[in-house]
Amino acid sequence: MLLVSISQVILISREVRNQQEQLLRHLTATQVPLLQTALWDIETLALERQLQRIVELEDIASLHLQTETGLGIDLGEPPVGSADTTLLIVSPLDERQRLGELQIHFNNQRMARLIRDSIVQRVLEFSLYTLMLFAILFRLLHQDIGKPLRGIADYVATLRPQKNAPRLALVRSQRSWFDEIDLISRGFETLHEGISHYAEQHENAIEQLARERDSLDLRVAERTSELGYLNGYLKLISGTSLKLMHLRQEQYPRAMAQTLQTLAQYLHLDACALLDDGRLRTRWMEYDDEQWLDGLTTAFVRASGWSVTRLDERTLLIGFVSQQRRFVFAARGRASSDVSAEREELLQGAGQWLFSLLQHWDHVIGLEQAQQELLKMSRTDPLTGLANRRHFEQHQVEELHRAQRMGYPVSLLMLDVDFFKGYNDHYGHAEGDACLAAVANLMKDRFKRAGEMVARVGGEEFAVLLPGLDLDAARQCAEALGMAIYDLHLPHAESVWGRVTVSIGCSCWSVEHGGDTDQIIDSLSRLADKALYDAKRAGRNQVVALRREALSGVQ
Structure with missing residues (x-):
């Protein structure tokens, strides 16, 4: 529409310009000689009548005649801007003698009106064409897509998770190809089969739940007891960590021994110890067993990183080995079940927590030494x-x-x-x-x-x-x-x-x-x-x- 409108504007503008040039040639040939005679004879009335005939032409908006004697005549609409063209009027006896000039203002509003009417006509024609095309497309799309999609929507609204769900049946014309609607139809057939299978599984699950309903209370009680045990364990760790966070280094040995005692009693251990690079840092024992401690100092954990090693049926060694450090948390249960394979992960977590406390202990020692050194240096x-x-x-x-x-x-x-x-x-x-x-x-x-x-x-x-x-x-x-x-x-x-x-x-x-x-x-x-x-x-x-x-x- 835009390209057509631009082309129409160019053609109309060119046509109007040609008309204006033909009009100028006509005025030069017919009217200018009459004006020459009227000016030479100084016949003002004849001059005005002649100018009135010119200004009444459709393409002329206004005229301005300026003579060498100072006479000025304006006819038509008030001029806007400079004149579109100027015609010289010379003496009929001597072309070198200038009698005046005629300034002509063309009717540009006529050209704008022609352009506007042409564009409106093209817009209406294109709009009607577009509406007709849209109506045809809408009819085709509604027939091939709208009705099938409406049928699919109605089918989906009737679906229920049951065995006797109906199959999707679309009424479409015979074609030698498959389109997206056909693919959707096949997908709903697969969905129908899945719903039927789901319904069977649903019934089986209901039966299974009915069988397990009697044992649910027991399982809930077991799970609640397990969660309560873990919750108490987490409270023990968090509370102890907060207590140890702000202790001074001379308070740490006793606090760590108390921590081991509390942890051991909660985990049903009768002895536990922390060894750092083969040196016993702290321990707790329900009853003294120096032989067990001597066995810990000679035991080695060689695997790098974190590892769990079983020393005997009641003792686990949770170790961390790196190039800079060798840490061991020794835990001995009251019975072999207290350090069973199911509890290794829990004991390893306790060892990692104790290792972090040991690191913080060393950090406190280093920090207080550094503070003393800085105080000494500052004084x-x-x-x-x-x-x-x-x-x-x-x-x-x-x-x-x-x-x-x-x-x-x-x-x-x-x-x-x-x-x-x-x-x-x-x-x-x-x-x-x-x-x-x-x-x-x-x-x-x-x-x-x-x-x-x-x-x-x-x-x-x-x-x-x-x-x-x-x-x-x-x-x-x-x-x-x-x-x-x-x-x-x-x-x-x-x-x-x-x-x-x-x-x-x-x-x-x-x-x-x-x-x-x-x-x-x-x-x-x-x-x-x-x-x-x-x-x-x-x-x-x-x-x-x-x-x-x-x-x-x-x-």
Whole structure:
């Protein structure tokens, strides 16, 4: 329809254009000479009558005459857009003399109306043709498909699962071929045979059910008992797993032994044990039998992966073997029926569950060891093994709280290795690290009283917390420490003494000074730093102790 419509539009447009060209030739031959005469004689009325005759033509919509003298005449419908064509009007005596021009607007609505009428006519013709074709097709399809399908639907509605179900009978014309309806008909014949066979089986099943009806209560009771047993087993596993999930490693041995006892009593076992790489991890026995345990340690499970091995008529070994691990769950029943072949799958599941608990136990051990190691690393200086600044500050807060409650003084020593930059430059950083380690080891050996702590708080700077010592006692400890380091005889070519020495600053807090913990820590640290600075400025290798009153000038 679309192609026909497009072709029709093209043909009508071409025909209208040819008519318009013929009209122009006719106007040029007949009307233009008359217009030339009327313009040359300046006969306005004759000119208008002539233009009126032209505009009355069917293909002309409007005219506009424009003369050289300025006269303009418009006739017809108001023009839309530019003129379709323009005719020049020249003098009848001299063709070179222009008298005016005639602008012509053709009736394009006529062409559109012709195109629209033609398309409507084609649409109606095609629609009638299509409806006729559809009616023929519908008649044919209804005869060959609709009626047979309706018969099949009625037949399906009458089907019942019984022996005397009717056969499908379709009334169709004789043909030399088979189509889909014939295939469906054959399928329903097969269905008919299947329904008959099903009806026979149904009757046989009813008879079988009638025979088994008397034993149904017994079977239900047996199944209910079995399901109850399995449900209790699952509750035991889930409840125990939740209890063991958050235990610490020291709680696991007793908890695992209790787990084995509970599991063994539920599974009617009188002994069970867990072995990991030939080592007995935990066990439970109703009565001691060391001979049985010795036999387990010498028994081997060689098959890789999970396996079940019978050690004797009452003992099963559920084992898991891999390149990294050899696990065995030994289960001994009270009777041979408790570890029969029917219960091997249940016991293997219990072994897998116990293996997962054992893995979690090992994971807890590794996790707590890692936590301890991380705690130690976070609180220890890696070079000297002393406490780091963070640990020292935490310990300082705890000791000051205790000193405030008990009413005893707390002293702080700040010491610095003299000329340490020169030591590193002369001997190298490796020897510098060895020097700091030697000084740290000496201080660790000297300060071992409860509450005392030595820490490395900087590159070559150390701090010592001395709870219970006043300023004089702290000064004596500092002088003894400086002398002990001097007596180490660690060579120092860049020092005026030729050996490693330290400068020490001392400060002290006592109860009468008062203040909160943060103020006390700040006061002790600033006063000790001031004393250390004074010791360095005074020539190093000496001890300076400052009392709290001296802090007034330190900001």
